[in-house]
Amino acid sequence: MRGEVAAWTARQSKHAGVGYPLLAALVCLEDDAGFAAHADGLVDALHRQLRDKLLRTAMLGALVALVRTYLLRHAGAAPQGRIDAWLARATRPVLAHLRKANLQFAEQQDAVVALTAAVAAAEPHFGVGMVAELLAGEPVAWDAAAVGLRALRATLLAAPAAGGPPGGGDEAAAGRALLDGVAAGRSPLGALGVAALAPRLGHALARVLQAAGAALGGATLAAPPRALADLLPKERGAGLPVLAAALAVVPFLLPEHWEGARLAAELPGAPPARPRAPRSARRGRGSGRAGAARRLRDPRRRRRARRGRGGHAPLHARAARAAQRPAARRRRPAGAPAGRAARCARRAPRPASGLGCERGA
Secondary structure, three states: OHHHHHHHHHHOHHHHHHHHHHHHHHHHOOOHHHHHHHHHHHHHHHHHHOOOOOOHHHHHHHHHHHHHHHHHHHOOOOOHHHHHHHHHHHHHHHHHHHHOOOOOOHHHHHHHHHHHHHHHHHOHHHHHHHHHHHHOOOOOOHHHHHHHHHHHHHHHHOOHHHOOOOHHHOHHHHHHHHHHHHHOOOOHHHHHOOHHHHHHHHHHHHHHHHHHHHHHOOOOOOOOOOOHHHHOOHHHHOHHHHHHHHHHHHHHHOHHHHOOOHHHHHOOOOOOOOOOOOHHHHHOOOOHHHHHHHHHOOHHHHHHHHHOOOOOOOOOHHHHHHHHOOHHHOOOOOOOOOOHHHHHHOOOOOOOOOOOOOOOO
8 A cells, every 4th residue: 555655646746745644654654674664765755845835734744753653663772873863864954944944834833843852852862952953053043943942842841850741731830840850950951861962052042042132122011002023023023932932941941040130131121221320420421522523413402502502493583693694685675676776776886877887887
């Protein structure tokens, strides 16, 4: 049956979204020899199908099933180098698509979270390394960072320090147990056997927090009229779920960073107010030539400087400006000659020539 389904899927490419998941299920039901003979070729075929954006969700589900089956069959039994090589071959193309922002839908990102969490549960060293790889990169890829942090939280909640996998999906109880263990000095990464990766994860998490703070630092939470996600631009709003996921794992990995007033420093809000200088220091701050130039750089201050010290133009300002104009620029009284005749009248009297005011006179 597996051979017939494989031949049908190869002929009918328009049914690839149905044929490849069925083929993956049949390969997972094979014995160890059959799985080893057909799993590698099927993984490569699924990677090729990831180029089609309409098939990515189904292909990711098939990849998750194959990886879980491989780990159930070979984790702890095969040599570690062989397991790491197979996992790298199966997962690296998926991570590459995620960093390129090709996996935008929630179902696709959920599948990558499930894939990373499954690898981390069976092979913590490789799985936590996948999380660190998702958090790395310059600049930070928001989709990859969000998926990596969600997978890291799921891995930490399933650690022995949290009492094993949360029964019945009770993540709150697992989180409380994990926090109690952290308060007692038990590291969840140490319980997973990957305590050596703690500095790498801490550095990557700090980079994510800095990038999210730079993107969201100008937003305010002081009773906004709309939701915070609506107040931010689209490219900056993508960092909001990443910040929430990062804050959710900081107490487990960096408990010393979570003490005191550092919680408020990490939240999006207005920049902290500067301490007010004493009056003696403020008095000379705007004096001198530099202070005058600084004041005149503000357009509002320039307008006030033109109008007067009070900031409002007096009622007689127009009359005062008219009085300061030269006599030649004042408004002509009613009945006075205008134009060329007015200019001739203002000149010294000359002998009359009978031709009036001439151009050469």
